[in-house]
Amino acid sequence: MFDKILIANRGEIACRVIRTCRRLGIRTVAVYSQADAGAQHVRLADEAWPIGGPRPVESYLRGDAIIDVARQSGAQAIHPGYGFLSENADFADAVEAAGIVFIGPKAASMRKMGSKAGAKELMHAAGVPVVPGYTGEDQSPQTLQREADAIGYPLMIKAAHGGGGKGMRIVRDSAEFIANLESCQREAAGAFGRDRVLLERYVERPRHIEIQVFADDHGHAIHLNERECSAQRRYQKVLEESPSPFLTQELREAMGAAAVLAARAIDYVNAGTVEFIVGQDGGFYFMEINTRLQVEHPVTEMVTGLDLVEWQLRVAAGEALPLAQDAIAQNGHAIEVRLYAEDPEAGFLPGSGRLERLRLPATDAHVRIDSGVIEGDTVTIFYDPMIAKLIVHDADRPRALARLRAALAESDIVGPKSNIEFLERLVRHPAVVAGTIDTGYLDRSLDEFMPAAGEDHEDLLIAATVAQLLAQERDTLQRATRSADPTSPWAIADGWRLGHGSRRSLAFLGREQRLEVHAQGSGGEYRIEHAGRTRRVEGARLNGAGARLNGAELSLRVDGKSLRFALLGDEGTIVVHDGERRLRLQPVPMYRHEQSAGAGAGHQVIAPMPGRVVVVRASAGDPVEAGQELMVIEAMKMELSLKAPRAGTIAEVRAAGGDFVEADAVLVTLAS
Structure with missing residues (x-):
């Protein structure tokens, strides 16, 4: 085994490898860009070296710089993680030429998979099923x-x-x-x-099923069963699980055997994934081999009880595979989803910014979190906006889905927008629950996973209002109790007024609108008025509330119906969850004058998120048409086209190619 390895990556995979190495007594070397100087993988590693600027091409894609750090630090091997240089055959060759072990397949095996056409011909010749x-x-x-x-x-x-x-x-x-x-x-x-x-x-309504394979230098090649990744949006995986609810045992064995045949066909060594497309009739066809560890490898680890990173290290060190095919277990069911800084309601536009709050469920035998950030860290514009992977495991699929729903309900992110609500809808959708989703379903039916226009959240709003009222009453009573005259009638926070009951008004910002609520009563007994409708609340009680509402439960009866809600949030927000839906609200002063957002509308082009200006297509004085592209910015590994909001003349261009801009920065103005 190695004494010291370098991890040529960042984020959760770097942290994952470091933790396995720590358990095995292996020292670790991290590399980092300017944007990652304070990142978690840097803090976790035994030592960390800077390798360049914030953009991947300036740092994590600089193979020469990474190899130089490995030499200087005395690392015996390099683990590439996934992404960046993990499937770069030239980098693998350069690592080996430097006398350092590349923890992955040989460059020759990668090159055989470099062309889809060549790979398909190779697999067909080896007897692996391919699409006609x-x-x-x-x-x-x-x-x-x-x-x-x-x-x-x-x-x-x-x-x-x-x-x-x-x-x-x-x-x-x-x-x-x-x-x-x-x-x-x-x-x-x-x-x-x-x-x-x-x-x-073209296979209609296909399933996407991949087989985890492992091979060593001693002639052994096995598979570790399958993962299903059919829940996809624009070819990007959204939910991964093992075992597949679609496969029969006979089909599972046939696909596993074909995957091992594919690995042997390219003389594969170390961890890899053979991906198949599967028709509704059970016919399966080779797609590609990912010559690296996959993002979704934790679901395989959860059902097999194995550490795949440890296997990678042992195989790279020349050891034989730890287990034979017949010793691979498959226990229970595991599911993974990825929490991203993105806005599903804005076309999944990636986000960035400081994680003001990052609440994730406690980990145990059933719940696992793989993350490269903690609360207070920043999701930058330079890399993939994944915040964490949430993986659950239980005895069977229904119980695993229940675990996942509960884990998502305990999760909350404040700072950049996130996809938590989208994932909550996803894991309750009939096509996911029944295990019938195909690779095109999300793209065909995305509206089914989004909030419906005019969706009723009144019960959640009432719950937030009652929680605020109870918290205010508790705080008033505590302040009075600590005062010089705790028996004063002012210590009774019942809202009493001479001749009539009190009326308290509260205002919130939620779902991009201002919500006003009026309440009468105290002590858990209220009449709540909103949008011309009055609801009766009885027996309201906060359980487990500390100094803040975070982590508390609210039980109450609304018009005679008993309800229970979980409360998340912090000083600036309240998040109310009824077990299926959540509502995020920001309390605001009832009588604050809201500034009109109309000023300047149609006269400015604003950056929708932080990013780097790639190209500028307009200059001051240019005439433009409505919808004409004026500028392109790059962020989160994607390009965003910024267009003229109307026809007119360019008055000012405030950014040049190569500039980094902040969200909401005015980039172009049009003459009035």
């Missing part, structure tokens, strides 16, 4: 049209050297083929520098 299609060198439109007609429709055109959902078109009729081909080739050339395509039969 065409991967030939002849790329003339006539040949491609003829091959497409022979394969049959629906059919998918895919960029041979692509990835990430780019350079892909679904064609359902022969007459549509040429137009889609030309569009796909243009996109492939722009994104990847090569316009070669491959054709394959």
